[in-house]
Amino acid sequence: MSDSSGAEEQQLLKLRDKIDSLDLDIQKLISERARCAQEVAEVKMKSSHAENVVFYRPEREAQVLTRVMERNEGPLANEDMARLFREIMSACLALEQPLKVAYLGPEGTFTQQAALKHFGSRVITRPMPAIDEVFREVEAGAVNYGVVPIENSTEGVVNHTLDSFLSSNVFISGEVELRIHQHLMIGPNTRLDNITRVYSHQQSLAQCRKWLDAHMPLAERVAVSSNSEAAKRVHSEWNSAAIAGSMAAELYDLQLVYEKIEDHPDNSTRFLIVGKNRSKPSGRDKTSIIVSMKNEPGALYSLLKPFDDHEIDMTRLETRPSSHGNWTYVFFIDFIGHMEDDNVQAAMRDIREKAVEIKELGSYPEAVL
Numbered sequence: 001m002s003d004s005s006g007a008e009e010q011q012l013l014k015l016r017d018k019i020d021s022l023d024l025d026i027q028k029l030i031s032e033r034a035r036c037a038q039e040v041a042e043v044k045m046k047s048s049h050a051e052n053v054v055f056y057r058p059e060r061e062a063q064v065l066t067r068v069m070e071r072n073e074g075p076l077a078n079e080d081m082a083r084l085f086r087e088i089m090s091a092c093l094a095l096e097q098p099l100k101v102a103y104l105g106p107e108g109t110f111t112q113q114a115a116l117k118h119f120g121s122r123v124i125t126r127p128m129p130a131i132d133e134v135f136r137e138v139e140a141g142a143v144n145y146g147v148v149p150i151e152n153s154t155e156g157v158v159n160h161t162l163d164s165f166l167s168s169n170v171f172i173s174g175e176v177e178l179r180i181h182q183h184l185m186i187g188p189n190t191r192l193d194n195i196t197r198v199y200s201h202q203q204s205l206a207q208c209r210k211w212l213d214a215h216m217p218l219a220e221r222v223a224v225s226s227n228s229e230a231a232k233r234v235h236s237e238w239n240s241a242a243i244a245g246s247m248a249a250e251l252y253d254l255q256l257v258y259e260k261i262e263d264h265p266d267n268s269t270r271f272l273i274v275g276k277n278r279s280k281p282s283g284r285d286k287t288s289i290i291v292s293m294k295n296e297p298g299a300l301y302s303l304l305k306p307f308d309d310h311e312i313d314m315t316r317l318e319t320r321p322s323s324h325g326n327w328t329y330v331f332f333i334d335f336i337g338h339m340e341d342d343n344v345q346a347a348m349r350d351i352r353e354k355a356v357e358i359k360e361l362g363s364y365p366e367a368v369l
Helices: 001-049 058-071 078-096 110-119 130-138 157-169 202-207 211-213 228-234 244-249 299-309 341-351
Strands: 100-104 126-127 147-151 170-178 182-185 197-201 218-223 242-244 255-259 269-274 285-293 314-321 329-336 355-365
Touching: 001 078, 001 228, 058 078, 058 355, 078 182, 100 110, 100 130, 110 126, 110 170, 110 244, 110 269, 126 130, 130 147, 130 157, 147 170, 157 314, 157 329, 182 228, 182 244, 197 202, 197 228, 202 211, 202 218, 202 242, 218 228, 228 242, 228 244, 228 269, 242 244, 244 255, 269 355, 285 299, 299 341, 341 355
Parallel strands: 100 126, 100 147, 170 355, 197 218, 197 242
Antiparallel strands: 147 269, 170 269, 182 242, 182 255, 285 329, 285 355, 314 329
């Protein structure tokens, strides 16, 4: 062994020893944090006499993750550091009470991926066949929270979710933004040179239209109920492919042959977390409301003016047909701020003077991850 290689080996040994020592310190601190979480659970149980104990606080978790990212000095990226803490928090919360989360299924969908991104891997996820079923599970108390898609950056709003809010009494307690990457995948028996059919959800097919036109113009495009259903079908067929996310490929043991084939590389979907409790202010919040206005000239102006008067940033405005009569509509509005903010309360007072009804869907922390 040369002197240079021997010196290199000694240097590596020292670095490995340092890593081992750091790992020991990190492990001890994580265990100490977990014991603190257990003590928090005990205090909550005693103070509420074990009735209706709320272990998960969306605003508290958002504040923790925001601080993690603000004080991060690298070399890990802010989101990578936050995801590590997200998993630590998920494991600690599971010591208090494992959360049950319903999502638009089946297993392997982007909605399940969003649920795991928001809550961490230690939650118990339950797939539901439809968006309104997610709402019903939350209202019935069968799960703690639900996760539903609300809008895609290229395909627009998810009307089924908006319509479910009209008849539901749940509150929005958080949001998740998920970058959507679509992949073409095949099963173990697929002949890549003889693909005649491509399965996917109709939105995914739309998001990959240009790629399919250029690379598989003769293949039949078959819309199915979900990307997971597409992946499941392809597993046993020899002449078909599926467009889905990587989670579905892992679940059904498929091979990714073309990755990130979406037409828009910044394609993303926003999901909402729904629950039965209101969230307290986190410092960086959004609020969602439904407003029913009188069907009269200037109604839209009367609705929008208070937001300008009180310097409130509106981030989304959607209209849907009202269930109370033909040719009447309700407005779904998202804006920056919390219902407890003074300027928001002032704007709501002004809107109530002209509105038939205002339904508060919830104030909740802006997406951190």
